[in-house]
Amino acid sequence: MHNKNVVPFITEKSDCGSDHPVCQACEVRACGMCSELNTDTLQELRKITRTKEYKAGEQIFCDEEPTENYATIKSGIVKLSKILPDGRQQTIGLGFPPDFIGRAFKDKNSSFASALTDVTVCTFPRELFNDYLKSTPSLEHKLFELTLNELDSAREWMLMLGRMTALEKVAALLLDFSDRLHKARLLQGLDSEKNNFELLLTRAEISDFLGLTIETVSRQFSTLKQKNLIAIKNQRFIDILDRPALDILAGHENY
Amino acid sequence: MHNKNVVPFITEKSDCGSDHPVCQACEVRACGMCSELNTDTLQELRKITRTKEYKAGEQIFCDEEPTENYATIKSGIVKLSKILPDGRQQTIGLGFPPDFIGRAFKDKNSSFASALTDVTVCTFPRELFNDYLKSTPSLEHKLFELTLNELDSAREWMLMLGRMTALEKVAALLLDFSDRLHKARLLQGLDSEKNNFELLLTRAEISDFLGLTIETVSRQFSTLKQKNLIAIKNQRFIDILDRPALDILAGHENY
DNA sequence: ATCTTAAATTGACATAGATCAATAATATCG
DNA sequence: CGATATTATTGATCTATGTCAATTTAAGAT
Numbered sequence: 001m002h003n004k005n006v007v008p009f010i011t012e013k014s015d016c017g018s019d020h021p022v023c024q025a026c027e028v029r030a031c032g033m034c035s036e037l038n039t040d041t042l043q044e045l046r047k048i049t050r051t052k053e054y055k056a057g058e059q060i061f062c063d064e065e066p067t068e069n070y071a072t073i074k075s076g077i078v079k080l081s082k083i084l085p086d087g088r089q090q091t092i093g094l095g096f097p098p099d100f101i102g103r104a105f106k107d108k109n110s111s112f113a114s115a116l117t118d119v120t121v122c123t124f125p126r127e128l129f130n131d132y133l134k135s136t137p138s139l140e141h142k143l144f145e146l147t148l149n150e151l152d153s154a155r156e157w158m159l160m161l162g163r164m165t166a167l168e169k170v171a172a173l174l175l176d177f178s179d180r181l182h183k184a185r186l187l188q189g190l191d192s193e194k195n196n197f198e199l200l201l202t203r204a205e206i207s208d209f210l211g212l213t214i215e216t217v218s219r220q221f222s223t224l225k226q227k228n229l230i231a232i233k234n235q236r237f238i239d240i241l242d243r244p245a246l247d248i249l250a251g252h253e254n255y
Numbered sequence: 256m257h258n259k260n261v262v263p264f265i266t267e268k269s270d271c272g273s274d275h276p277v278c279q280a281c282e283v284r285a286c287g288m289c290s291e292l293n294t295d296t297l298q299e300l301r302k303i304t305r306t307k308e309y310k311a312g313e314q315i316f317c318d319e320e321p322t323e324n325y326a327t328i329k330s331g332i333v334k335l336s337k338i339l340p341d342g343r344q345q346t347i348g349l350g351f352p353p354d355f356i357g358r359a360f361k362d363k364n365s366s367f368a369s370a371l372t373d374v375t376v377c378t379f380p381r382e383l384f385n386d387y388l389k390s391t392p393s394l395e396h397k398l399f400e401l402t403l404n405e406l407d408s409a410r411e412w413m414l415m416l417g418r419m420t421a422l423e424k425v426a427a428l429l430l431d432f433s434d435r436l437h438k439a440r441l442l443q444g445l446d447s448e449k450n451n452f453e454l455l456l457t458r459a460e461i462s463d464f465l466g467l468t469i470e471t472v473s474r475q476f477s478t479l480k481q482k483n484l485i486a487i488k489n490q491r492f493i494d495i496l497d498r499p500a501l502d503i504l505a506g507h508e509n510y
Numbered sequence: 511a512t513c514t515t516a517a518a519t520t521g522a523c524a525t526a527g528a529t530c531a532a533t534a535a536t537a538t539c540g
Numbered sequence: 541c542g543a544t545a546t547t548a549t550t551g552a553t554c555t556a557t558g559t560c561a562a563t564t565t566a567a568g569a570t
Contacts, residue, residue, distance in 0.1 A: 468559080489566070
């Protein structure tokens with residue numbers, strides 16, 4: 001029944017019965033950074049963590065600010081972006097549970113983080129966490145793997161930004177978003193239909209991600225509807241009608 | 256005398272007098288991955304390494320191939336790129352000494368690597384190196400830091416690809432390339448003038464990097480010459496005449 | 511030197527996507 | 541429920557960059 005790519009959260013959680021209550025209830029105990037820690041070590045780390053909530057739209061941290069906290073995303077979606085001095089903006093990544101946010105080993109962030117939906121995170125003070133990381137190889141290893149995944153996806157998006165047409169970009173975004181949302185929902189123990197999801201980004205947010213304008217994004221949606229590749233209800237609820245065709249548009253090779 | 260950002264190579268090397276001869280002579284002994292290893296541990300790692308050389312243009316590894324080896328760049332410049340099924344290509348990064356190439360913990364590369372100049376690398380068999388990494392936290396830590404730097408620069412380029420004009424992209428590339436080349440040359444113990452360098456990339460390679468065409472890149476060079484921001488000798492030798500102006504074009508904020 | 515080949519520049523034109531403006535759909539608030 | 545504000549769509553242009561083609565420059569071979 002379980003999707004092979006998804007950590008079977010419910011089952012694993014039961015092994016953590018002696019965790020601190022906050023960790024026991026944590027949505028990402030079994031798949032996030034902490035999954036590498038046993039109850040004792042986690043107890044230790046728990047001393048420096050704090051749960052924080054952000055409403056959709058709120059800023060989590062800022063480019064120029066010194067990093068005070070790192071965080072693990074427990075629920076919701078976080079947007080990472082950069083801006084040019086004249087205000088032009090580019091989204092450089094989306095964070096889903098159980099992603100880590102912040103720049104390890106540096107005292108300055110190199111991007112803005114804001115809450116795309118309502119977000120719950122578990123925060124760690126920077127200095128303490130860096131020390132902790134250096135003395136806990138298993139934790140550092142896990143974080144390294146999360147970082148490698150982020151690098152992979154950043155490079156994937158570079159190909160998209162540099163070489164895809166507007167239509168292809170939108171197709172690629174829809175597929176990527178649907179997959180990640182699907183995984184995140186299964187993680188929460190929710191039912192999830194892969195081809196049917198709520199697009200949580202506004203057209204403006206999508207255009208910041210794809211390096212396009214709002215109008216161009218909107219036109220591509222219309223084209224995809226016309227071609228019967230997707231259907232849209234209320235401008236926010238997407239139905240993927242022809243995934244193979246979208247895959248081809250998005251350049252997902254199928255030999 | 257030393258640039259603050261550059262590891263004082265000569266001085267440090269003298270501390271490694273009992274290294275294996277190959278490591279002793281290594282250009283990146285003091286600043287690469289191995290800088291975290293003492294002579295004994297390095298002796299151990301040395302058993303699985305092999306030096307390889309590639310001529311400019313040669314392929315180092317391929318997207319679909321299973322990764323057999325990882326490598327550290329000892330000298331030369333490596334180009335990392337991705338291609339879409341229909342052949343469109345995007346360069347996703349340049350590797351300078353002492354960068355690591357390959358995807359740790361995965362058995363498949365997600366990009367092509369080829370030699371931009373003549374290149375010397377030190378290779379490690381994949382499986383052995385992954386094992387070694389897991390049991391040597393200091394090595395993994397260093398590699399993690401190198402990876403974080405790569406992620407930072409990938410995101411920097413995402414902003415460029417998505418939101419900069421052709422002229423701005425070329426300015427940003429020239430500045431980035433001049434800095435990295437400068438550092439690499441100092442590392443080699445060579446004299447280096449920051450504002451005066453050989454552009455080792457062809458117009459085609461530049462256009463693959465910037466998500467543009469050859470012709471557009473060429474036109475931007477002409478514009479920069481006209482504005483007296485740069486001078487070009489023999490199409491390959493760049494003189495930066497007005498760095499502050501280029502910095503502004505490239506969006507490097509100067510408060 | 512001269513010939514050959516590859517790379518870079520420049521020009522003329524086409525086009526994808528941007529910009530500006532009007533309308534429509536949806537959400538919010540009293 | 542209607543009034544207002546926000547977000548999305550659609551249409552009519554405009555423009556930066558792509559495309560195609562001709563010329564120039566440089567590099568290598570003989």
